[in-house]
Amino acid sequence: MAAVFVTGTGTDVGKTFITAALVRHQREAGRPVDAFKPIISGFDPTAVANSDAGVLLTALGRAITREEIDRIAPWRFAAPLSPDLAAEAEGRSIDFGKLVDFSRAAAYGRGTIFIEGVGGIMVPLDQTHTVLDWMSALRIPVLLVAGSYLGTISHTLTALHVLAHRNLDIAGVVVSESEAPGASLEDTVATIARFSSPIEVIGLPRMPPDTLPPAAVRSRIDRFL
Numbered sequence: 001m002a003a004v005f006v007t008g009t010g011t012d013v014g015k016t017f018i019t020a021a022l023v024r025h026q027r028e029a030g031r032p033v034d035a036f037k038p039i040i041s042g043f044d045p046t047a048v049a050n051s052d053a054g055v056l057l058t059a060l061g062r063a064i065t066r067e068e069i070d071r072i073a074p075w076r077f078a079a080p081l082s083p084d085l086a087a088e089a090e091g092r093s094i095d096f097g098k099l100v101d102f103s104r105a106a107a108y109g110r111g112t113i114f115i116e117g118v119g120g121i122m123v124p125l126d127q128t129h130t131v132l133d134w135m136s137a138l139r140i141p142v143l144l145v146a147g148s149y150l151g152t153i154s155h156t157l158t159a160l161h162v163l164a165h166r167n168l169d170i171a172g173v174v175v176s177e178s179e180a181p182g183a184s185l186e187d188t189v190a191t192i193a194r195f196s197s198p199i200e201v202i203g204l205p206r207m208p209p210d211t212l213p214p215a216a217v218r219s220r221i222d223r224f225l
Helices: 015-028 045-050 052-060 066-072 083-089 096-107 131-138 152-165 185-196 215-221
Strands: 002-008 033-036 039-041 075-077 112-120 142-147 170-176 201-204
Touching: 002 015, 002 131, 015 033, 015 052, 015 112, 015 142, 015 170, 015 215, 033 052, 033 066, 033 096, 039 083, 039 112, 045 052, 052 066, 075 083, 096 112, 096 131, 112 131, 131 152, 142 152, 152 170, 152 185, 170 185, 185 201, 201 215
Parallel strands: 002 112, 002 142, 033 112, 039 075, 142 170, 170 201
Antiparallel strands: none
């Protein structure tokens, strides 16, 4: 069993895209794999297939049913806000203890287990806990996803510093090529790697969501897992 927590430097940097790509890579290699996105904000029940949970289920080759959505993403909120605010808008809250218990149980599944976080590493979950607290409670390796937009180098190095300060095991960094302008993917990866050695940093170019990463990238991904 190997469990990995997939987190990001912020929202919309490609966490679900990367997690789905990792799932497809494991399945292509004939390895057992599962993925969970315990918390989703901005969930639209009329467009489930396009939701983060729907994308992960498609990558897993599983049917997109209410039961499967409940299985991998039990905390779902309509408002596209931080989880604490999205829950508050519905008169609800996230029980941090139950979230940790759910995630621990998920992490002990068969094969490689990906647990995808929500937003960036410091996004609030309730009045007193953030995603960082969630990762700290689980104590499983963390894979940090970043974009290649202008400003990402500072964001990524800051996130790595915070993760290291909590003594979390950083499995690696994946830089997902952004649509927003910035330095080239290659230059972004090289600069982050220069300041974060010996942590493995790889770049993933933009590609259709239902395809496997390039072979050269897949061979390096195996070092994370």
